[in-house]
Amino acid sequence: MDTLFDLPAETPARKPASGGQADLLDDLNPSQREAVTHAGGPLLVVAGAGSGKTRVLTRRIAYLLGQRRVHPGEIMAITFTNKAAAEMRDRVAALVGRRANAMWVSTFHSMCVRILRREAKTLDMSSSFSIYDSDDTKRLITLVARDLDIDPKRYAARTLAVHISNLKNELVDPDEASANAANDLERRVAEVYVEYQRRLNQANAFDFDDLIMRTVSLLQAFPDVAEYYRRRFRHVLVDEYQDTNHAQYTLVRELAGTAPNESGVEPAELVVVGDADQSIYAFRGATIRNIEEFERDFPNAHTILLEQNYRSTQTILSAANAVIERNPNRRAKRLWTDSGDGEKIVGYVADNDHDEAAFVANEIDALAEKGEADYSDVAVFYRTNNQSRVFEEIFIRLGLPYKVVGGVRFYERREVRDMIAYLRVLANPEDTVSLRRVLNVPKRGIGDRAEAVVATHAERERISFAAALRDAVEGKVPLLNPRSVKAIGGFVALLDELGELITSGAEVHDVLEAVLDKTGYRVELEESDDPQDHTRVENLDELVTVAREFTEITAEVVADENAELVVEPGVPAPGSLPAFLERVSLVADADSVPSPDGGEEGDGGAGVVTLMTVHTAKGLEYPVVFCTGWEDGVFPHMRALGDPTELAEERRLAYVAITRARKRLYVSRAITRSAWGQPSMNPASRFLDELPGDLVDWRRLEPSSAGFGFGSGSRGGGTPRAATTWGGRRTSSPSSSSGTPSFGKGWKDTVALKLDVGDRVSHDKYGLGTVISCDGVGPRATATIDFGAAGKVRLMLIGSVPMVKL
């Protein structure tokens, strides 16, 4: 991935902005240079992977500031992740100093939050609004559907949510949806949509899709607001343009403008860069249409093609080309590089998913040992998050440092969500979903019936749930028994008390601690016998740490006299609770991808191997890439097998995966796979067949006949084998001589350790632990063990587990 980090080496970090034009343009090819220096009308850069699109964007910003004397405050750049945005801003700051803070570099969502906070009043909202994620959305839709007597078996909340989201991505508002509804489903969806939107407004909340849709309608309905942004942002730049949906596209168009507005303000200079072959978010409404729309709405747009690739070897590019060219209706383009053929692609057919993971681990080991790659040079890709588990198990066994990006996210854990809900209620008392979530958590005697009575009262009186609770305390809600009234009184008093803490200026982490203590939430978990609850306490401690770091970092920024803080109306004060909540709401998987130089302490500076889905890997690059699970039904995904449109998207995903690799590419598949419970056998991915044969060096094409351990007999015989053949692979793998101790002798000892939930164990590496859960039988038996400070670890129970039951 290119960022401004790779500005020419000779450009010293603090060199004045006038650093010569030559510096900025020297290491660009003529087409790139044209894109960087282009002035005037809209520019579309469409180009294949690794051709320097991101480099063009970031370099263009530097050029605008340095050469065209543009003020940073006039620049708005939209990146795909918060992390990419932060990197871009840092680098520009290094170049032009604190002026860089006036630049807006962010994701679509962050940008819209910023605009909406500033303009909330215009939309009749308060600037302390909550941002609802998909889980909150589903909760609210469930409530709405229940109140509208919609049969959840016929119309599941999730289905309704998807339909509403699609409507919003197409900028269809509730009225329009109602007017257009042509069948029973559409009518039901519209009915829910109308009510859902009303309740969102009442809760002073926006859902994710609203952030975009409401910003668009704001700009369209209020020309003076649009003009303010038009005058302000004279340069709009968008990366990963192929993944914008219709709403995002319209937003860009409204911001930049296509013609002078009524007061004669010219359109902003707009540059978008993208690659139609990498469009992988159709399920979020992104379509190739955005490129066509661009050309239609901006007839004077100039298009630049980039074809030289600077990332990968010719072998990798040829493989990528061979796969993507099977897609119908695409504009043909051929990537080329002058960096030579490089290494062949390595292919591997594993007996099962454990064997595949062992192959990957051994290979990484071998590369590291030979000094050919650091751990941080390596990425392992899979199609869906649940495929990470097998890799984790073996990486732990081998002591390979790794980081899984995504999966069950920290902020999705129940206890973390509960605390965030409390904080949200404190920041925005109208936030009904959060309020109802914590109403009886921990249990305080406000039952479902009492909740329903209060909710009905709120509906009848057209007041918020919070106001209805206060009515209850004042005895204005009939049908509530005195015990419920008392419990509600206690809850309201508790919230008031916590609210005072905020008014008195307490830091976020202090507020959080207070919530944990005063609600009794922490004590309840601490006193529980369930080992899982102890993990929950640790997660909450972690959340407090996150909040504390947030305060500290903000304090540093505030203290840094170089950092010009942009104070805008509606923007939450640095370090404040709303600022913290905003950060938490907008955090995305890709934001936690480890930086190449971000080695963990004690790893000798070699960093960590990154494990993630292909979707998360968009825009990134690694010297060594493992594409795993290339099986029909896994990748391409089962869902896509009979559907040409979905299959085309899967193929683009394969193209993204391959083109992340710089020097070495591995592709593998497993004959049997157990990720979905029952072992399943999947045929080779059609994408494997599409790789030109002469580019791939098959380490193993046939399932091994000499499997170890269990059930090694039935090769390809139709009976899925639950074999684990780690040892078998190990002896034939290049790194067998390295003799990783934790994998060493005794592995053939297949006697499974028998454990039950609650058992105490002692592990050589992790120390004392308690078994939290057990899964699987025989060779697949695993236990998840809580090793306290060493964390929660899931271990296989066969082989040489360096662990004893106490």
Ligand SMILES: Nc1ncnc2c1ncn2[C@@H]1O[C@H](COP(=O)(O)OP(=O)(O)OP(=O)(O)O)[C@@H](O)[C@H]1O
């Ligand atoms: N003119 C150039 N000379 C040398 N290296 C270059 C040049 N242009 C780009 N690169 C390098 O090529 C790599 C790919 O560039 P970049 O990430 O900008 O491509 P991209 O088109 O944005 O890729 P993707 O489609 O995957 O997002 C980066 O490592 C970048 O530093």
Ligand SMILES: [Mg+2]
């Ligand atoms: Mg890019």
